[in-house]
Amino acid sequence: MxxxxxxxxxxxxxxxxxxxxxxxxxxxxxxxxxxxxxxxxxxxxxxxxxxxxxxxxxxxxxxxxxxxxxxxxxYREPPVERTIPFEVEVLHQDRDLVVVDKPHFLPTTPGGKYVQNSALVRLRKLLDLPELAPIHRLDRATAGLLMFATRPQSRGPYQFMFEKRKVEKVYEAVSAAPAGWDAAAPALDGRPFPVVFRNHIVKERGRVCVQVDAERDPNSETLIELIDSDDRVIHTLLRPHSGKMHQLRVHLAALGAGILNDSFYPELLPETPDDHSRPLQLLARELRFLDPITGEPREFTTRRTLQDAPRAR
Known part of the structure; x- marks a missing residue:
């Protein structure tokens, strides 16, 4: 309407x-x-x-x-907002599609105490596109690739593409090295890489964290590959086959490799003000798909990196 x-x-x-x-x-x-x-x-x-x-x-x-x-x-009365001091970067813009690099801490859409400090509102003003709309979303804590439709006519085809899992999504994460980590024989929870992890994730109304139901058939799946490690952390590449809420965070936590600076998993911590020096070490790295409007293959890669990843040797 x-x-x-x-x-x-x-x-x-x-x-x-x-x-x-x-x-x-x-x-x-x-x-x-x-x-x-x-x-x-x-x-x-x-x-x-x-x-x-x-x-x-x-x-x-x-x-x-x-x-x-x-x-x-x-119009809602605007809240008094604390500015999020990180900028969203436009990587691609055409008649139908805008692709950006979202920083950590910036929400995708307005909500609660963040309105002007959301990727959508900032981009509508920056690009003078009042009809700009998100095609998918990233958690506020997650950085990386995010796509928007420039026109109402464009939004449906791109959203349908995500619903039908026709988008190849690749993420990176950095976790503390699990107890007993052996770089010569890398494994998570006794499973050698690459690891395919599945479980049943349930989002219950009124709870900020999702729940895992061990009695039900899996509805989420992630392929986890090792990029690198050192004596502090492991750096993994994540290829989700499904798109459940908080899926990557839940899967790594279940394998004993919770993502660094995650205040939700494996344990929900008390809410505190953002510490901009400790962003969640999760990054939406790559998007690949066949464009539903032009028919052309598309591929986008983030320019961002994770600050706690192992240093190049």
Whole structure:
């Protein structure tokens, strides 16, 4: 459903579904209860200023009875944000596709305490592309390759490509050398390289970490290869066959090689402010696919590196 409000400062308007009937006499009463954490006088003042609109863009008075409109749109009040001091780098841009190198700590899309400090909003403003939309996502903690569609007509074909696993994705990770690590006979959890690891990952609502269900058939798979190691760390190449949330982090942790600076796996640590000197050592390194619009083969490689990788010898 198209928004009647344009993108403003890189951020699209929010759509709210209204009940068609209920205990609330008016739209204003419903929204005051729905957003109980907001000052009701300030909320009603937004109605008076014409900031809450219907699908045709007309202002909705707060005294409007329920049932007149099924949806309203409005701009969220921007949070006070702490600037993330790392820039997103554009690697490729054409009529349909933008490919960037995302830094650690920068979220893909707006959410919570990060709006202007998201890759999407920064790129919409930088490239003057208000319709720019993500094709896939990276965790805020993960750096590397990220793709966006420049037009609504382009987004579907590229997203379908990811859904059908027609994209070859390659990652790098650095982990602390596991106990008993033997560089002469490298192995993870007793499994020599290359390691194919599978398990069943479940994302439960309300939990920040995914769970592993050992009783169910695997729904995730990663091929893990060794790039290098030293007396401190191991540097691995990861080829996920599936795309479950936090899959690479979960798989390496399960093999006794949790990724350096991971505050989620194998143990969820208390939330603390970002320490920019200790980024998660996970990098989206390569993307390869047959372009669904042009039919041409595409290949992109990150320019970033992992700071804790073994030094060249």
């Amino acid at each position: 198209a928004s009647p409000l344009p993108v403003r400062d890189g951020v699209g308007a929010t759509r709210l579904h209204l009940p068609m009937s209920g205990a609330w006499p008016t739209v204003g009463a419903f929204m005051s209860e729905r957003f109980f954490h907001l000052d009701p006088e300030k909320l009603l003042a937004r109605f008076d200023r014409g900031e809450i609109v219907a699908s045709d863009g007309s202002a909705v008075p707060h005294a409007t009875p329920l049932g007149v409109h099924e949806f309203v749109w409005y």
